[in-house]
Amino acid sequence: MDFNTEPVLKVDHVTVFQGVDPILSDVSFSIEQHEFVFLIGKTGSGKSSLLKTLYADLALKAGEVEISGFHLKSIKTKEVPFLRRKLGIIFQDFQLFNDRTVAENLAFVMKATGWKDKVKIKERMAEVLLQVGLHNASSKMPHQLSGGEQQRVVIARALLNEPSILLADEPTGNLDPDVADGIFKLFQEINKKGTAILMATHNHELLRKYPYRVLKCENGKLLDSQTHDVSFGSSW
């Protein structure tokens, strides 16, 4: 049981840049452990750029971010893999190795993140596959799985190192509505078990159905439904 009550993510007066262009300015918010937060905004408004800044794919040039105990202002390149081990990062396009089985895909990440004991690797792999409802899939190739199943493998991969927060960039964007619903429910289960989730989405249906906190990129700023009246209208 984790009794630490510090937020998993603290963003303080950050400007998000693409090259020299500021995309979002004066961004400040925190995410507590166990929170589920939607990230919305029109296409090109800065959702992916914000997420990339949080997993140190875009350099933090102004402001401070503390995520899973790492200070991004002072993080060194060689520390970035350690940061990413503490984050679960999930994209819309599945990014599995298509020439490797599910087990090999998972093992690749585990070896790259320091797992050595073969028994423990096997055990953890079985646990995460069970958690995402794919306990029989370890010897399958990605092309033998449906889109929804492939996304479940990606989620299993993100869970391997027990991240304190999942950063998901439109994880249901390419899926049929029914399949997307199943994936969303999986995120909810993961969240109920204690992992914070920040999920970028264009899915109006989800916002109407689930009254989670919303962060909205709009006109170069980030609005927070905790402190602003954020509209979820059709304009995004």
Ligand SMILES: Nc1ncnc2c1ncn2[C@@H]1O[C@H](COP(=O)(O)OP(=O)(O)OP(=O)(O)O)[C@@H](O)[C@H]1O
């Ligand atoms: N690699 C890049 N190099 C330069 N500019 C970029 C790059 N990626 C994105 N941008 C610009 O940054 C701005 C924000 O884009 P971003 O991808 O963060 O938006 P988004 O809200 O995630 O959009 P979408 O909903 O379409 O995914 C846009 O003006 C975009 O053109």
